[in-house]
Amino acid sequence: MRLERVGRRYGPRGPWVLREVGLDLPASAFVRVVGTNGTGKSTLLRLVAGIDAPSEGRLTGRPPRTAYVPERFPAALPFTATDYLVHLGRVQGLGRAAAKAGAAEWLERFGAGEHARTALSELSKGTSQKVAVAQALIADPDLLVLDEAWTGLDTAARTALDRAVRERVAAGGTVVFVDHDPRRLAGEADAVYEVEAGRVRAVAEERAVAEEREAPPGPRVRITASGGKPLPEGLPGAPATEPPGPDDPTRALVLTVDAAHSDALLAALLAASWHIHHLGTEEGVRV
Numbered sequence: 001m002r003l004e005r006v007g008r009r010y011g012p013r014g015p016w017v018l019r020e021v022g023l024d025l026p027a028s029a030f031v032r033v034v035g036t037n038g039t040g041k042s043t044l045l046r047l048v049a050g051i052d053a054p055s056e057g058r059l060t061g062r063p064p065r066t067a068y069v070p071e072r073f074p075a076a077l078p079f080t081a082t083d084y085l086v087h088l089g090r091v092q093g094l095g096r097a098a099a100k101a102g103a104a105e106w107l108e109r110f111g112a113g114e115h116a117r118t119a120l121s122e123l124s125k126g127t128s129q130k131v132a133v134a135q136a137l138i139a140d141p142d143l144l145v146l147d148e149a150w151t152g153l154d155t156a157a158r159t160a161l162d163r164a165v166r167e168r169v170a171a172g173g174t175v176v177f178v179d180h181d182p183r184r185l186a187g188e189a190d191a192v193y194e195v196e197a198g199r200v201r202a203v204a205e206e207r208a209v210a211e212e213r214e215a216p217p218g219p220r221v222r223i224t225a226s227g228g229k230p231l232p233e234g235l236p237g238a239p240a241t242e243p244p245g246p247d248d249p250t251r252a253l254v255l256t257v258d259a260a261h262s263d264a265l266l267a268a269l270l271a272a273s274w275h276i277h278h279l280g281t282e283e284g285v286r287v
Contacts (some may be wrong), residue, residue: 001025001048001143001174006057008043017043021057021200023193027142030169030188031176034203035195041178042071042147044195048176049145063142063174065092069149072264073132081107081123081131082116085138092139099138106134109164110157125268126152126234133157137164144168146177150184151261152234180258219281221262226252227274235268237261252277 006021017040025031025048035041046052047059049068077084082103089099107113110130115123120131129152136144144165150158162185165175179185194203223239231241231253239257244250257265262279269276 001059001061001063003047003054003059004057006047006054006059008040008047008052009055016055016198018047018195018200019198021047023200023202025143025174025176026190027174028169028172029174029190030165030185031174032185032189032192033176033178033195034182034192039195040198041195044193044200045145045147045176045178049143065139065141066143066145067092067136067139067141068145069132069136069147071147071151073128076121079120080117081112081120081127084120084131085135088135089138092141094139102138103134106137107131109160110134111154111160112157124232124234124272125236125264126154126157126232129153129234130157133161133164137168140171140173141168142173144173144175146175146179148178148180150179150181151238152236154234157234219259220256221259222278222280223255223257223262223265223269223276224252224278225255225269225274225276226250227269227272229272229274232268232272236264239265250277 001024003021003023007016007019009016021044033041033044043052047054049066050062051068079087082100085103085106086096086099089102090096094102104113104116107116107130110133112127112130112134115127120128123131129149133149136146146165150161153161165177165185168175192203193200235255237257239255242254244252255265266276266279
């Protein structure tokens with residue numbers, strides 16, 4: 001697949017998010033995309049996956065069987081987990097029997113088999129993310145595009161996804177991914193592209209990973225919350241938790257997370273009927 005002088009902006013007079021992008025994505029390759037927040041990484045992945053069309057330039061050679069995992073999965077859909085996976089499998093060309101078998105296999109591989117008949121709207125954030133990655137893998141795509149797909153997964157599911165993307169490349173597919181953790185599959189990429197100021201350039205993986213590790217940490221948000229139910233699994237941003245103090249009558253936990261994940265974490269806690277007592281920065285500023 002090739003991108004030739006590709007640019008993207010939103011609206012005829014909007015600012016350019018990406019400009020003059022040129023890159024080749026060969027078959028049987030593992031491609032990492034890096035860059036700071038807001039530089040256009042997600043826009044690049046949406047163009048590669050065919051979710052967005054370029055405002056200028058052209059893309060050629062996209063495989064007919066392409067799958068995409070967005071940063072945020074639209075879980076409020078009128079399907080059970082199995083029905084949704086079967087539907088997506090059918091859309092991607094599988095027969096009904098093969099789609100049902102694939103749905104069962106991938107839900108089990110990601111540790112979500114017990115939720116096969118659960119409505120998507122009733123799934124936790126972590127289990128919804130397992131369905132999101134399962135739908136992308138069910139039809140053995142030739143091009144797999146992952147935008148922060150590991151976020152929200154538990155440790156076992158992250159390991160299962162690591163294994164699945166390696167299998168796709170070994171089978172001749174191309175995997176393009178973004179992940180906030182520079183240690184994710186470090187040293188395994190065939191190519192690394194950095195997005196900066198609307199431009200995309202090839203970089204050495206060792207330098208890109210080192211720069212991400214050495215980058216100053218972003219702001220952190222502390223959320224004090226309590227709930228009558230266990231803490232939901234696979235919370236966005238993998239927050240650090242502090243147990244309640246012995247004299248705290250609310251039995252509230254303090255969860256600390258990168259600011260970029262704070263909105264999603266709040267939504268997950270509220271959806272699980274947790275009560276939010278306080279929201280502030282690590283410096284103590286109430287927000």
